[in-house]
Amino acid sequence: MNLETRLEQLNYAIKMELWQEAYKAIEDISDLMNKSKKMPKPHVMASYYQKLSLVFWKAGNMLFHAAALFKLFQLLRDQKKNITAEEVGKRASIVLIATLAIPLPSAHPEFDRFIETEKSAMEKIEKLATLLSLPKPPTRVSLIRDLIRFNVVSAVPQELQCLYKLMEVEFDPLNLCTRMQGNIEWIQEHPELG
Structure with a gap:
């Protein structure tokens, strides 16, 4: 109660x-x-992860927002017996977009150590990880690795698979904007993924 x-x-x-x-x-x-x-019960956990992702979104914490959506995706895929491929694809798309939206880490971690010497920042991150029942805090790299390992990328539509490849696999900075334009337009045409 x-x-x-x-x-x-x-x-x-x-x-x-x-x-x-x-x-x-x-x-x-x-x-x-x-x-x-x-x-x-699984429906209580699903509701919890969904609300947790919303709170992280409102706080501007994209990393934990994506981690909460990934936990929700795993729970729904594992617990729902009659989940359709279309629903899996939609949920996988939301998780992939949220993960790709995580800002890249600083290019100068050695300077960040001098700026943030407090242990309290790491304690806060570990506390957020416990809210998701994670043994250690997630990173953008670990989430992307999990998306591949759990076949999330292969479950999304082709446009999002191309977006993933452009952002994470291929290295073509001179043509990136023009090559991504069609994928971004496709996302804008599908507001249910946002």
């Missing part, structure tokens, strides 16, 4: 756009799930 109460609190915080309260409710939900001896 305590978990259900926190989930309702999360629902209303999101409806009222009280993002700090939503984050506090998510922390409480995560804590309750970690203390519980049995896992919540």
